[in-house]
Amino acid sequence: MKKEKYFEAELSEQDDNAFSLIADIEDNDEQYDTKIKLNGKVPVLPLRNMVLFPGIFMPVTIGRKSSLKLVKDAEKKKALIAVVCQKSAQVESPNIDDLHLIGAMAKVVRILEMPDQSTTVILQGVKRITLQELTDTSPYLKGKADLFDEEIPPKEDKEFIALVDSCKDLTLRYLQTTEGAHLDSEFAIKNMANNIFLVNFICTNLPLKKEEKIELLLITSLRERAYRLLEILNREVQLAEIKASIQMRAREDIDQQQREYFLQQQIKTIQDELGGSGQEQEIEEMRKKGNFMNWSSDVMAVFEKELAKLERTHPQSPDFSVQLNYLQTMLNLPWGMYTVDNVNLKNAEKILNKDHYGLEKVKERILEHLAVLKLKGDMKSPIICLYGPPGVGKTSLGRSIAESLKRKYIRMSLGGVHDEAEIRGHRKTYIGAMPGRIIKSLIKAGSSNPVFILDEIDKINSDRQGDPSSALLEVLDPEQNHSFHDNYLDVDYDLSKVMFVATANNINQIPPPLLDRMELIEISGYITEEKVEIARKHLVPKAMEANGLNSKKINSPLKIGKPTLEAIIENYTRESGVRELEKKIGKILRKAARMYATDGYFSPSDIKPSDLYDFLGAPEYTHDKYQGNDYAGVVTGLAWTAVGGEILFIETSLSRGKGNKLTLTGNLGDVMKESAMLALEYIKSHAALLNIDEDIFDNWNIHLHVPEGAIPKDGPSAGITMVTALASAFTQRKVKANLAMTGEITLRGKVLPVGGIKEKILAAKRAGIKEIILSVENKKNIDEIEDMYLKGLDFHYVSDIKEVLAIALTNHKVVDAIDFTAKKNETK
Structure with missing residues (x-):
């Protein structure tokens, strides 16, 4: 068909009357009625992939x-020739x-000599033939060939007219859908009025398969030929529309890519005129910056390799970013800074x-x-x-360390x-990869020797994603973190100059x-x-500033004295640190600020x-206060809690029964229960030392109770207190007044x-205790406490429970003492 289209174009340039010739013939049906007689031999013109229908012109x-x-002989003699199609286009001598x-x-x-030295002949079909032999x-x-006529429907056949119109519409639709279809073909079809000529024209010129054209030519009835042509046209139109849709989508993608490419090229040209693209400038800046970095040769080699890789990467590639x-x-890491x-x-x-009161060991x-x-x-x-209870200033101490050293400060919560x-x-x-928080923090600090606070290091968890505490082993080992x-980063970084401070x-x-x-x-x-x-030094001034009470608008100052602060601590807080105290002070100052804002003065x-x-x-x-020594079997102990020291009462009572029954109440832990059993066994084995009749253990049941049963209690600290309580109950002797004790037996x-000696000592002092019994090995703990906290207290250092009993038990029996001999005398 390319040759045909080329010819049509050449023909329109050489002969303006080409389509008028077609019009003349199609309006004249004489060629279909012409009587032709074939006598003898007829010239046979074999064509490659072309089929000629009656009445149709074909170049x-x-x-x-x-x-x-x-063809030249036929033109001279005005003779008709037989035109048939070869089965295979490759055969040269069929x-x-x-x-x-x-x-x-x-x-x-007509015979035309074309500009490319080729010869084109215009043929017009006349009648169908069947070739008998060569x-x-x-x-x-x-x-030799035989003629056979076609069955032509009458002109008034409405079915045939409608059928041809459908073929005409489909053909025009096909030509409009097909890219490269010649406008002359569309024009010719639109202007053809002869239905017979139109059917054969479509069969000849539509780019159908050769086999389908032969099939159409074999059909004698024009109505049947039109039906078969309609089927083929329906198929071809659908295929053409699908192909056009695919080509349109592909063209849109290509057009978008070409547009982006041209825009990128324009941007590149503009950037080149301005001195290079943004990427090239950035790469050059990184190269210059890298030359001034304090890198080892290994790190420099890695940088150069990765920079060269960046230069080879297209800016639009995801790998570029x-x-x-x-x-x-x-480049942002502070190498050697x-x-x-x-x-x-x-x-x-x-x-x-200035920043922290106390904490002498840490400061030292x-x-x-x-x-x-x-x-x-x-x-x-x-x-x-730094380890200790919440709110004691572990984290804020790290900031003070950084300030005292004039180093950068980093805090990382774990x-x-x-x-x-x-x-x-x-x-x-990996997608979305980023450095660890250690490296990111160093970039933020801009220094390789900051004070690095690892906050809440005891709260690290491990799961299927790994164990962060194991990853910290290298960070926190002075022999490895260099x-x-x-x-x-994938290169080694020196952390040996970083001062790590962990809190827990x-x-x-x-x-x-x-x-x-x-180092703990x-x-x-x-x-x-x-x-x-x-x-007084930190919390009140900070809260005053936070609540606007240091403003110049305030005429009269607000005062919170030491007795008031002590009352807040004793009656409104129970903690080791000062967070709750800070909240209470803030609450007071907010109420005071409202007073001043409303009335103009503090009241x-x-x-x-x-x-x-x-x-x-x-x-x-x-807080518990000392309750005196009027009862036998009640001894004051000292306990440590997470919020400070407390005094602890051990109460013992005896009741008649079968004996050998020890009842423990007060929500005691296993260690404390064992201490109670140890105390009783010691009293039983040393009954003679205390002048206790051994028959008492068989006839009296023992109940040992520690008040505030809703609070769990455990630990060995109450061991000597329990022994003293049992001894006091069995002997009915009073315990020395204003005495407390702590120690394991x-x-x-x-x-x-x-x-917890320091906390216990302060709890005893608050409760009004005057004398304290401790293990001789705890004397070193007392020596570390400042004298101001020990004023008014006497300490007894013991190594044996006998010394405890000698100090604690007096020779005075309580009023209404139990007579353990009464029941025994009645029995006798």
Whole structure:
């Protein structure tokens, strides 16, 4: 069909009357009625992939010399020729078996010499023929053929008219859908009025398969031929529309890509005129910055390799941003950048004392580090773990350390962290990869030797995503952290100059390998006196500022004195730290601010303990007070709690019964129950020492109770207290007034040391205790406490329970003492 389209174009340029010729013939049906007689041989013109129908003009490009001679002879003699189609286009010299026997007689209308030196002949079909045989092959094919007519429906046949109209509409639809269809074909079809000619014209010129055209030519009835043509046209139109839809979608994609490509090229051209693209400028800036970085040769080699990879990556590729982020991370890290430490010990001590009251051990350890740093000039930073109850200032202490050292301060909360990648980062090949929080914090600090607070290190969790505490082993080991390996960075980074300070509430929850890498410093709870000073120096001024009471608009100052602060601590808070105290002070100051904003003055301006009811309501807590020694079997012990020390009463009562029954109440733990059994066994085995009749144990039941049964109690600290309570109950002797004790016992009667001595001592002092019995091994704990907290207290250091009983039990029996001999005498 390409040759046909090319010919039609050439024909329209050479002969403007080409389509007028077609019009003349199609309006004239004489050619269908022409009587042709075939006598003898007729010239046979074999065509390749072309089928000629009666009445139709068809241009044919002549290639064979024999065919060219045939058409020239026919033109001269005005003779008709037989036109048939070859079965295979590759056959150069066909015989009868290589030809379709159905064809058409045609006349040569015109021979044209084309500009490309080829020859084109215009043929017009006249009648259908059937080729019987070939008789000659030289100088061209000749043979015998039989004519056979077509069954032509009458002009008034409405069915045929409608059928042809449908074929016409489908053909026009096909030509409009098919890309490259010639406008002349569409014009010719629209202007054809002869239905017979139109059907044959479509069959000839539509690009159908050769086999289908032969099939159509074989159909004698024009109505049946039109029906078959309609089926073929329906199929071809559907295929053409599907193909056009596919091509349209493909063209849209290609057009969008080409548009983006051209726009990118324009942008690149503009950027080149301005001195290079943004990506090229950025890469060049990174290269220049990398040349000034304090890198080792290994890190520099990695940077150069990754930068070269970035240059080879297209800016529109997703890998470009990944690679760019990685290189920016490398450049933003403070490689070899250190702040200068302040080694002025007096100034550092002043800052630590200003920010925190007490905490002498911690301050001493920091100052020791500074002293070594001053003498040596450089040292591996220690890993300090501050542990203690909440609210005692562990986290804020890290900020003070950073300020005293003049270092950058970083705080990283580890509470609830359960992904190892939070510490070590993700590999950069993952989608959304990023460095670990250690590296990100160093980028934020801009220094390689900050004070790094690892807050709540005991709250780390582990699950299927890894164990973050194991990832911290390398971070917190001074022998390993000089080459810390982050998965995202993928090169070693020096953390040896970082001063890590970990905080924890409970060191028992920290894995032993991690705990072994840290230097533990305990921060115990504050005593009342320390809380008063913290509130006076820090909490009250801070709350005043927060509530607008330091404003210039305030004429008269508001005062909260030490007795008031102490009353708040004793009656409205129960904690080791000062968070709850800070809240209570804030509540008071908010109410005072409302008073001033409403009335213009404070009422009262000096808040006394008696005013606290109006500000805070009824007291929320009450501390136990010493209750005297009027009862036998009641002894005051000392206990440690998470919110400070408390006094503890051990009560013992005896009742007649079968004996050997010990009842324990007061929500006691296993250790405390064992201490009670130990105490009873010791009393039984040393009954003679206390002048106790052994028959008492068989006739009296023992009930030991620790008040406040809703509160769980456990620990060995009440061991000697229980022994003294049982001894007092069995002997009915009074316990020395204003005496308290704490210590663990053994079955042999040895008194062992216990913990929490400072808190217990302060609790005893608050309760009005004057004398305290301790293990001799606890004397070192007393020596560490400041004298101001020990004033008014006498200490008895013992090593055996006999010493305890000698000090605690007096020779005075209580009023209404139990007569253990009465029942025995009645029996006698």
